[in-house]
Amino acid sequence: MVAIEETTGGRSAAEVLAGVRDIVDPVLRATVQTLPPSPRAIAEYHFGWRDERGNPVGGAGGKMFRPALALLAAETVGGRAEDAVPAAVAVELVHNFSLLHDDVMDGDTTRRHRATAWSVFGVGGAILTGDALLSLAFDALAAGSGHTPPEAAHRLNEAVQRLIDGQSADMDFERRTDVGPAECRSMAEAKTGALLGGACGLGAAFGGTTPQGAEDMRRFGELLGLAFQIADDLLGIWGDPAVTGKPVHSDLRNRKKTLPVVAALAAGAAESGELAALFARERSLEGPDLVRAAELVERAGGRDWGERETEALLERSLEHLRAAAAAASPAAELAALARLATRRDH
Known part of the structure; x- marks a missing residue:
């Protein structure tokens, strides 16, 4: 067990993510280039590399958070970041498959401060592009040649299946009035925690750790994912659209049973009763109803609970990180990245 300092030893979280982008982005772009023309055009728009007419744009795309987990996990257990690039690319492709489908299912028209892919290219095109990215993820994973752990495809598939199960439960909850805290937590663990756990477990496996080390890293990512989801749920209600890139109160408008x-x-x-009555209305929630719903969640204690639970889950996740860590500096960077990801002002 290695002690984890609060600081990153000189590199800020922004510098860590920028370094990951320098390593992963060229490989990710080259991998997407292998898609057929139609899904490739939509994928490049979705990633923020091109506009709707196919012209290059200067956007950096996503934050590369999941790839960062994979590369840092490999280094944390004593391996090399470069060996985990296939895992990093694969989890980023899976993540974006889920985003493309999620935007369709939720009807969201904005992501990353621009129009969602389905609202520009149509529902069918966005769904097929998501499918193409998912298929491509397994090709990317196999690109590690001799460095690819034999169980890598199984680890990725397990994360994908759990992600899909969690997303299915999330949709089901929108139609139900009897969702309990335990099943909601299980949904969030699957929907978000599974892929973050998969990124960390895969990265650790590519880094050459023991089965127990990979499991500790997976649990670190899974618990971090649940903390991240609760923090994201809070942003979905009270976040600034200028920061989140999504409409204000978007989760409440969709009647999402977030934690x-x-x-x-x-x-x-x-x-609690007034909130339940609001959610049970047949007509859509708009304007004053959304403002009132947010007030009711806060007054019933949902906001305070979310903030306390986020911190508790983060600390539990760091216990697993300490157990798996063989190198102090990358472990410290992972811890700092985890704390940044669960802040509610980003």
Whole structure:
């Protein structure tokens, strides 16, 4: 077990992510280039590399958070970041497959401060492009040649299947009025925690760790993913659209049973009943109803619960990171990145 310092030893989280982008982005772009023309055009738009007419744009795309987890996990267990690039590319492709489908299912028209792919190219094109990225992820994973762990495809497939199961439960919850905290937590662990856990477990496997080391890294990522999801749920209600890139109160508009909402509904307060009545209305929630719903979640304790639970889960995740760590500096960078990801002001 290696002690983890609070600082990154000289590199800020922004510098860590920039370094990961320098390593992963060229490989990711080259991999996407192998797609057929139609899904490739939509994928390049979705990643922020081109506009809707196919012209190059200067956007950097996503934050590269999941690839960063994979590369740092490999280094944390004593391996090389370069050996985990196939894992990093694969998890980023899976993540973007899920985003393309998620935007369609939620009807969201904005992501990363621009129009979503389905709203520009149509629902069918976005779904097929997501499918293409998922298929491509397994090709990317196999690109590690002799460095690819034999269980890598199984690890990625397990994460994908759990992600899909979590997304399915999330959709089902929108139609139900009896969602409990335990099943909501299980949904979030699958929907978000599975892929973050997969990124860390895969990275550690590519880094040459023991099975127990890979499992500790997977649990670190999974618990971090649950903390990240709760923090994201809070942003989905109270986040600034200029920061989140999504419409204000978007989760409430979609009647999502996020963890803070379910905690508020289960609190047994007077506000809990009023919130349940709002969610049970047949007409869509707009304007004043959305503002009132956000107030009710907060007054019923959902916001305070979410903030406390995020911190508790983060600390539990770091215990697994300490258990797996063989190198102090990358472990410290992972810890700092985890803390940044679960902040509610980013």
